[in-house]
Amino acid sequence: MTKPTNQPTNHFSADFIKKFFLVLSVVINVGILGFYKYSNFILYNLGFAVKFLTGSAMDTRFDVILPLGISFYIFKTLSYLIDVYRGDIKPEKDILKYALYVSFFPQVVSGPIDSALSLLPKINSIPQSLMFDAERVRRGLVLMLWGLFLKLVIADRVAILVNNVFGSYYLYGSFALFTAAIGYTIQIYCDFAGYSIISIGASKVLGFEVADNFNTPYFSSSIKEFWRRWHISLGTWFKYYLYIPLGGNRCCRNRKYLNIMIVFLVCGLWHGANWTFIVWGALHGFYQIIGDFLKPYKESFNIQFGVKTDSFSFKFGQIFITFLLVSFAWVFFRADSVDSAFDFIFRMFTQIDLWSFFNGSLYTLGLDVTEMHILFISLLVVFAVDMCKFLKNKYIDSFLEEQCVWFQWLAVFLIFFSIAVYGVYGEAFDPQQFIYFKF
Amino acid sequence: MSKTKTILFIAVFSFIALGINNVFKFKYTDGIYSIKTFYKQPKNSIDVLILGSSTAFENVNPAVLYERYGIAAFNLCGSVQPVWNSFFYLKEALKTQQPRLVIFDAFRTVAEADYIDDSRIIKNTYGMRWSMDKIEALRESAPKDRFLDFLVGPLQYHGRYKELDEKDFLPYLADEAKYKHWKGFYCNMNTLPSVRRDISNVEAPVRLSEKTEKYYRKLIELVKSENIPLMVIVAPYSHITGYQQRKYLEAKKIASEYDVPFINYNLLYDDIGLDFKTDIADKSHLNYRGSRKFTEYLGKYLNDNYDLPDRRGDENYHSYDMNLKHYKESIRMAGVKRYRNFKDYMAKIPFSNCVSIVTVSDLGAWDRISAETVNMIAPEGIFTPSVIVRHGDNTVFSAVNTDSLPWHKRISSRDFAVKSSDGKHYTINVGTKEYQTVEEGVNVVIYNTYTNKVVDAVGFDAKRDYVLVRKDSK
Numbered sequence: 001m002t003k004p005t006n007q008p009t010n011h012f013s014a015d016f017i018k019k020f021f022l023v024l025s026v027v028i029n030v031g032i033l034g035f036y037k038y039s040n041f042i043l044y045n046l047g048f049a050v051k052f053l054t055g056s057a058m059d060t061r062f063d064v065i066l067p068l069g070i071s072f073y074i075f076k077t078l079s080y081l082i083d084v085y086r087g088d089i090k091p092e093k094d095i096l097k098y099a100l101y102v103s104f105f106p107q108v109v110s111g112p113i114d115s116a117l118s119l120l121p122k123i124n125s126i127p128q129s130l131m132f133d134a135e136r137v138r139r140g141l142v143l144m145l146w147g148l149f150l151k152l153v154i155a156d157r158v159a160i161l162v163n164n165v166f167g168s169y170y171l172y173g174s175f176a177l178f179t180a181a182i183g184y185t186i187q188i189y190c191d192f193a194g195y196s197i198i199s200i201g202a203s204k205v206l207g208f209e210v211a212d213n214f215n216t217p218y219f220s221s222s223i224k225e226f227w228r229r230w231h232i233s234l235g236t237w238f239k240y241y242l243y244i245p246l247g248g249n250r251c252c253r254n255r256k257y258l259n260i261m262i263v264f265l266v267c268g269l270w271h272g273a274n275w276t277f278i279v280w281g282a283l284h285g286f287y288q289i290i291g292d293f294l295k296p297y298k299e300s301f302n303i304q305f306g307v308k309t310d311s312f313s314f315k316f317g318q319i320f321i322t323f324l325l326v327s328f329a330w331v332f333f334r335a336d337s338v339d340s341a342f343d344f345i346f347r348m349f350t351q352i353d354l355w356s357f358f359n360g361s362l363y364t365l366g367l368d369v370t371e372m373h374i375l376f377i378s379l380l381v382v383f384a385v386d387m388c389k390f391l392k393n394k395y396i397d398s399f400l401e402e403q404c405v406w407f408q409w410l411a412v413f414l415i416f417f418s419i420a421v422y423g424v425y426g427e428a429f430d431p432q433q434f435i436y437f438k439f
Numbered sequence: 440m441s442k443t444k445t446i447l448f449i450a451v452f453s454f455i456a457l458g459i460n461n462v463f464k465f466k467y468t469d470g471i472y473s474i475k476t477f478y479k480q481p482k483n484s485i486d487v488l489i490l491g492s493s494t495a496f497e498n499v500n501p502a503v504l505y506e507r508y509g510i511a512a513f514n515l516c517g518s519v520q521p522v523w524n525s526f527f528y529l530k531e532a533l534k535t536q537q538p539r540l541v542i543f544d545a546f547r548t549v550a551e552a553d554y555i556d557d558s559r560i561i562k563n564t565y566g567m568r569w570s571m572d573k574i575e576a577l578r579e580s581a582p583k584d585r586f587l588d589f590l591v592g593p594l595q596y597h598g599r600y601k602e603l604d605e606k607d608f609l610p611y612l613a614d615e616a617k618y619k620h621w622k623g624f625y626c627n628m629n630t631l632p633s634v635r636r637d638i639s640n641v642e643a644p645v646r647l648s649e650k651t652e653k654y655y656r657k658l659i660e661l662v663k664s665e666n667i668p669l670m671v672i673v674a675p676y677s678h679i680t681g682y683q684q685r686k687y688l689e690a691k692k693i694a695s696e697y698d699v700p701f702i703n704y705n706l707l708y709d710d711i712g713l714d715f716k717t718d719i720a721d722k723s724h725l726n727y728r729g730s731r732k733f734t735e736y737l738g739k740y741l742n743d744n745y746d747l748p749d750r751r752g753d754e755n756y757h758s759y760d761m762n763l764k765h766y767k768e769s770i771r772m773a774g775v776k777r778y779r780n781f782k783d784y785m786a787k788i789p790f791s792n793c794v795s796i797v798t799v800s801d802l803g804a805w806d807r808i809s810a811e812t813v814n815m816i817a818p819e820g821i822f823t824p825s826v827i828v829r830h831g832d833n834t835v836f837s838a839v840n841t842d843s844l845p846w847h848k849r850i851s852s853r854d855f856a857v858k859s860s861d862g863k864h865y866t867i868n869v870g871t872k873e874y875q876t877v878e879e880g881v882n883v884v885i886y887n888t889y890t891n892k893v894v895d896a897v898g899f900d901a902k903r904d905y906v907l908v909r910k911d912s913k
Contacts, residue, residue, distance in 0.1 A: 134441070370601050409448060413455055421459065426594030427557070 022085045026078060033074045036066050041273030071270060072113055073102050075237055080116035082241050088117050097123050106202035112213040112233035115240070122208050136204055139397035143201030145415050146385070146396050150194030152423035154378050157371060158187045160424070164366035166334055169344045173353035176365055177344060184334045185327040186379065189218065192231070201397075216390040218326070221318035223287040226326060234270075238263050257292075261285040271333070276341060280332040287325055374422050462607045463596050469493065470517030470562030472612065473623040474528065477515050478535065478568065484755065485536045486747050487512035490529055490658075491544025491674075492520040493625070497724040498674040499542070501622035502766035503734040505759045508742045509749030514623030517563040519555055521547055523654040524563035527576035529661060531567055540745050541662050541669045545655075545701070546676070546723075549686040553650050554582050560589060579654075616890050617769075620761035626727050627720035628773050633677040635715045639706055641681045644688035655690065659697045668745060673703040675713060675733055678722035702740075704733065711736045727770060765890065768792065772887050772894040781905040784883070784897070789829040793894065794850055794886040798826045798857060798865035800879055800901075826857050826865060830888075841865075851888035869893055876908050877901070 034042075050056070080101065083089045092098040101120050107113070165172055165180035172180075196213035203210040217230035227235050246259040261282070268281020302309055328345075335341035356362075363369050389395045400408050465471050473496065487510055489495050496516035504510040515528050525543060532538075554560070560580045567573040574590070581589040588594055599607075611618040647655060662669040671694045673687050684705070691701040704711065711733050713719075718729030725733055741747055750756040772793075778784040789795045826846070828836040836846050841859040848855055856868040867874040867884045874884050876898025885894040899905040 368601075405444070409451065413452065416452075417455060417459060420456075420593065421463070421597055421600055423597070426591075426597060427588060 018085055022081055025081045029074050029077050029081075033070060036064060036070055038269075038273045039064060072107060075113045075234075075270075076102050076107075076116070076119075078241060079113070079237060080120070083116045089120060092120060104203075104208075106199040106206070107210075112196055112199065112210060112231075113237050114210055114233060115237065118211070119208070126207070131207070133207075135401065136207070139401060140201045140204030140206075142397045142400055142412065143204060143395075144198050145201075145412065145419070147194045147197030147199075147201060148419050148423070149378070149415050150190040150197065150382065152194075152419050152425055154375065154382065155187050155191035155194055156424035157367065157375055157378075157422075158183045158190070160371075161366040162187050162334070166336075166344070169340070169347065172347070172365075173351040173356060174348055175353050175356035175361055177348040177351070179362065179365060181327050181331050181348070184330050185218070185323070188330060188333070189214070190382070212395075216386045218323055219319055219386065219390045220322050221315060222322055223284065223291055223325060226322055227284070227288075234267070238267055242266060257289045260288050264288070275338045276332050276335050279338055279341070280329050283329045283332060287329070378418070378422075460593065462603065463599050464592060465561055465565050465596055465599075466606060466612060467518075467562050468612070468618075469496070469625065470520070470559075471566035472618070473515060473517070473621075474531065474566035476618065476621050476623065477513060477532065480513065480536070480758075481755065482535050483537050485511055485513045485532075486539045486750070487542060487741065488529075488532055488536065488538040488540070489514045489516065489542045489544070489623075490520075490525045491516050491542075492547050493518055494546040494674045494676055494723055495542075495544035496623055497625045497627050497720070498676075498730050498733055499544075499737060500624045500626070500730050500734040500766070501759070502624065502763045503731055504738045504741070505750065505756075506763050507735055508738045508747070509751035510738060510741060510747050511750045511756055511759055512622065516544075516623060517559070519547070519559045520563050521550055521555055521559075521580070521654075522651045522658065523579045524576060526654045526658045526661070527564075527567070527572055527579075529658055530572050531570075533661075533665060537665075538667060539747055540741065541667055543658060543669065543671050545671050545673050545687060545690045548647050548651055548655055548690040549683045550651055551648050553648070554580070557589075557595075561595060564589070565592060565595075614891065617765055620758040620765065622759070622762050624730075624766075626730070626766065626769060627724050628727055629720040630717060630726050630728075631677075631719050631721050632716045633719040633722075635708060636677070636679055638679055638681060638684040641684040641688070643685055644692055645682070645685040647686060647689055647693075652693070655693060659694065659699055663697060663699075669697075669699050671699055671701045672737075673705055675704045675708060675711065675725060675729070676723045677715060677719045679705050704737075707736075727773065768887065768889050772885075772890065772892075775885055775895045776909075779907055781881070781899045781907065784899075784907065788883070788885075789832055790885055790887075790894075791831055792887055792889045793831065794835070794853075794855060794888060795829045796826070796855065796857065796867050796882075796884045796886075797828075798867060798882045800864045800877075800882070828855065828857070851891070853886065853888075853891065855886070867896075876910055880905060 080089075080092075080098070084091050092101070097120070100123055101116060104114070104119065104123075162180050162183045165176050166184070169177060169180070193214040200210045200213065211232070213231060213233050215229040215232060217226055220226035220229050243259055243263045246262060247255055248259065249256045251259070264281040264285030265278060266281070267284075268277040268279070271277045271280070301307070308314060331344055332338070332341045335344055353361075363372060367375060385396050385399075388399055392399075394402075400411055403411075466475075487501075487504070489499050489501075489512055493516070496514040499512070499514060501510075501512040501514060504512045515532055517524060517528070520528075525547070529541065555563075560577075564573065564576050564580050567576060577589050578586055605613040646652070659669060659671075671690065684703075687703050691703070694701040708715075713725070713729055713732060718725055718732060720726035720729070724730075750759060772790075775787070775790065778787055788797065825839045826837065826844075827834065828846070828848075830850055835848060835850070836857075838844065838846070841862045844865075845856055845858040854868070854870055857865055858868065859865050864878060865875065865882065867882060869884060869886055872893070874882065874893075874896045876882050876896055877900040880901035881899040882896075883898070884896045886892070887894045896909070898908045900908050
């Protein structure tokens, strides 16, 4: 017979042990991440503070090689620990399966950060998923190809312009700076979404269905919606493992705003050990808080002035403003330092050069006429593909699967050979180097 | 059905991939296209194989060797070709040819560096057919950490989309007359009056670089192992230095170890008859006059000292006749540019094998041209504004005003047109290229229907007493 009086004690001790190991594991994992990723940042700022307070310099050099993809697999590890702690999943007894979850190679470099709750059951059903399914493999390959197109044809091409302007922003006027800011908005989307799509495609080929990581984020009508569409796996991670434990929105308004700010500051810091990322996170937190704060006023304004909120123009305006706000924030994300980001923005609004719209300046920012044409045409294709997903919820693999075989082939050939020819990879070809008689 | 679909998909994909690859791959004539053309030579048809860098392929002219002595030679060379690449080209050549003599130009034995610039690595390897030798050539040519960058060709050339032109799409680099029967020679038309240098007193040899010596010896040993006579030369060039001559002395010493004759023609300028005022193209090369003199001199030596058959008149060597014909036509056409004044130039029109288009835009311009010249250009008489088109001796079109313009005719697969937008001035089109060298005066375009090239486009400026003006097309 069990002694009922003992049960709470056992429960207590079991809970305590669970919590103890959870906290210990979290501390160790976050410690590893902090050691590799943030030691330099912390030491640098410490050195700065010491110098500010005492006037004497402190050696803050700390050279450590950052392990590839550490932010991603640490977050996956944390996800596993918390899911097990909460009882959402059973502890995995097979070390190989656990290792496969953490180091699932398509996701190691840049995600998506699939939660243990989502990926582990798929790993446990490997025998079924390994059944060859031609359609699944085909769709996976199409996604990989599309991801490569986004990365090699668009992101790496527009990066040439962006790097050129950001690298010497102090030489450029508004036109170039706005172009570079928009350019970076395109670059980071095509780069990051490209990687994610390749990863999702590779997973699909291997028999693992991984959820979308980017769902047409630049068609968002608000910053809040943007974060439901941008880097979804990270957003979900923060929501479940940080925002909700902090209290989420089930608390007073000020506490909610504080929670939002904490989440976005951590999110910024997660992206890199630099104040630029923290400011970027803070800016997004600020956008959300202001958006939430102003929401009732906006609604009342719209009612009072009879604004047709379901009209195309209104929605387009919302999307456009959201896009501009996001682009503005990306300046901090891309800049080398907070100072240079502010300087960049200051010049954006003070060095007005409207004539640059008309004198062909666009083609002098790092991409010539041909390169710009390639970029514009590629962007139109991306726009069409994203629009199809936005309106019909069909991504390129599903869309192509519904088309006739000739169209499928044509699309695949066009994408593949566009990457082969127009992809920015290999040696930068310089015809000048080959000119005969230069010896 | 699914299997058939997969096979068909792979077939279409491969077809497109190969097509794109063919368009994009490098086709430079100073290395890549020469070995590509070499592969097309009939088996065992080449009697003299010439190896080396541009000092070989610009100075030794197979057309002249054939014209004078009936020697069937081929320049299998590459731009700034290191000795190791000459070795691999030789290995490649011996797979299809058994020459009676190999001539190696030792110009690049002076090289100190173990690796050359990227473009030359490409030019001296990419034309080779895939084999272990090509991979070995790439391994030796490319810096160790960049071997894969060069091994995978598309990494180098996929970015050529901005420089693609008709050469990349049409056979024979869109110049069939020249490249169908080409033997690897580049005819340099420049003239750079130069000062002759005397290196006859240089004595102490200096060691070749380790890599160069290794491959120089390997090259000699390979030729010897095939029982093929080898001759090492240094072709004449104007900017030879004492240090280079010391290297050549070392190269000579090594050659003598193998009983291989070594002739440095920079010690024989007088015997060759080189005139440094007229025969030099640039610091490393002879021009068309110099290369002819040098090749004739070399040819006589070859004829006197080696058992080389006279291939003239042999049907199997028709391509050598065609190569010679193209060379002669090119030289003849280069001569058009010699005429500097209006009267001399006009006196030579019409040129044979040429479409000659003459327009006169300045009112009264004909009045200032002698009746004799007018008769030569337009025997039937002509008045301004006017235009006349001759194809050889035949008048294809003439007009005394612009009423019958625009004029267009397709001659020898090329479109010619004369247009006037204001009734006074003319523009001449050869294909889509437009020519109007002077606004007021006489414009002339000469197009050779054998070489399929615009030989000359000049204008005689009425405002400046008909002075000759030559500039590029618009």
